Amino acid sequence: MNSQAEAQTPVFDIVKQVFSVLLIVAAIAAFYIFSDISLLYRVVGLVFVVLIVLALLFTTDLGRNVWNFFLESKQEVRKVVWPNRDETTRTTLLVIAMVFTVGFILWLLDMLLFWVVTSLTGQGG
16 A cells, blocks of 8 residues: 555656646736736736745655755755955955956967967058
């Protein structure tokens, strides 16, 4: 009996997911069909339907897995060792200096290639 319930769970999940997609499509269609109604009411209705769809999707295995992923990600972010203000400042200044250096080198290369092309074609006058 337990194996039958486990075999039917994915079918119900698929039905919920398809129903959720249909609800979203219907909500978007209704948003444009009822364009004579105030925008505020249409947006509130659309947000309400999206919240219902999200609640419905969180009852599926996929929804529970996504929620667990977000919870685990939150725990992993807490473990990250963030740089202090001094390290951040030094790294930022180094990046800015490298951007200007590479920009200057590319500008010199562009001027050199421009000079070579104009000299070869005789258009530099």
